[in-house]
Amino acid sequence: MRKYLLFLLATLLFSSVNAFDSKSINITRSLAYDAKKSGISPQIVKEIVRIFSWKIDFSRDLRRGDRFIIIGNKGAAPKAIIYNSGKKRVAVFSYVDKFGRLNYYAINGKTLYPSFLRNPVKYRRISSKFQRKRFHPILKTWLPHRAVDYAANKGSKVYASADGVVEKRKYIGALGNAIYLKHGANYVSVYAHLLRFARGLRVGKKVKKGQVIGLVGSTGRSTGSHLHYELRYKGKRKNPLTWHLPKQKRVPAPDLRRFQSQAREILRNFR
Numbered sequence: 001m002r003k004y005l006l007f008l009l010a011t012l013l014f015s016s017v018n019a020f021d022s023k024s025i026n027i028t029r030s031l032a033y034d035a036k037k038s039g040i041s042p043q044i045v046k047e048i049v050r051i052f053s054w055k056i057d058f059s060r061d062l063r064r065g066d067r068f069i070i071i072g073n074k075g076a077a078p079k080a081i082i083y084n085s086g087k088k089r090v091a092v093f094s095y096v097d098k099f100g101r102l103n104y105y106a107i108n109g110k111t112l113y114p115s116f117l118r119n120p121v122k123y124r125r126i127s128s129k130f131q132r133k134r135f136h137p138i139l140k141t142w143l144p145h146r147a148v149d150y151a152a153n154k155g156s157k158v159y160a161s162a163d164g165v166v167e168k169r170k171y172i173g174a175l176g177n178a179i180y181l182k183h184g185a186n187y188v189s190v191y192a193h194l195l196r197f198a199r200g201l202r203v204g205k206k207v208k209k210g211q212v213i214g215l216v217g218s219t220g221r222s223t224g225s226h227l228h229y230e231l232r233y234k235g236k237r238k239n240p241l242t243w244h245l246p247k248q249k250r251v252p253a254p255d256l257r258r259f260q261s262q263a264r265e266i267l268r269n270f271r
């Protein structure tokens with residue numbers, strides 16, 4: 001009886017795995033080139049870039065021999081996509097929410113993209129908005145201000161606006177003490193005129209959304225204590241107050257266990 005049940009279980013597992021077909025992109029030149037060679041549609045390539053750019057910098061990190069496995073793509077949206085470089089593996093799995101929206105989540109049930117705070121400091125007022133021209137109080141000339149200035153008390157805490165990695169942490173001329181945080185391949189946030197940096201904050205270190213990274217000051221070209229904050233997307237400065245910021249999604253708790261067991265089953269079969 002027990003043997004029979006095991007057999008049944010194995011058959012079920014086997015058949016459900018067989019329900020997935022898969023295609024691989026083996027990187028020899030570039031994602032676009034190798035995807036085309038493997039018969040992967042440009043739409044899926046676009047989707048791969050959109051999802052994985054939070055973990056992979058496509059212009060720098062991709063190496064010959066890296067592999068993307070696209071699972072369960074019978075013309076429809078993939079069931080799962082796995083990136084494997086030998087050293088690093090990033091895997092996402094599709095989940096359709098109650099509104100019928102399909103999205104890709106890591107095995108922990110969270111999207112790869114993080115949430116962003118709108119304002120990285122508790123401020124008194126916004127002293128300068130994002131604008132094409134403003135009269136600079138020190139330089140006495142009209143210049144674009146592609147940032148937001150938050151007037152805040154000296155020593156106020158400055159928070160990382162999203163999970164990221166410290167890219168720069170140093171005195172940079174007019175910006176004074178400045179921190180650059182990198183969030184995925186496309187976003188950078190900049191915090192300037194800081195009084196000082198949080199202890200232990202080093203280039204290359206990971207930070208969490210809401211983590212204190214420094215204190216408001218007036219270093220560099222500044223007339224009073226404030227935080228100069230920039231949001232850059234693909235190298236271009238965007239208005240942090242109006243830009244449509246990513247917001248992390250999660251698989252709802254009641255579905256998480258089922259989602260994770262399916263994800264584990266896929267991982268067992270596609271390495």
Ligand SMILES: [Zn+2]
Nearest residue numbers: 147148149228
């Ligand atoms: Zn400013």
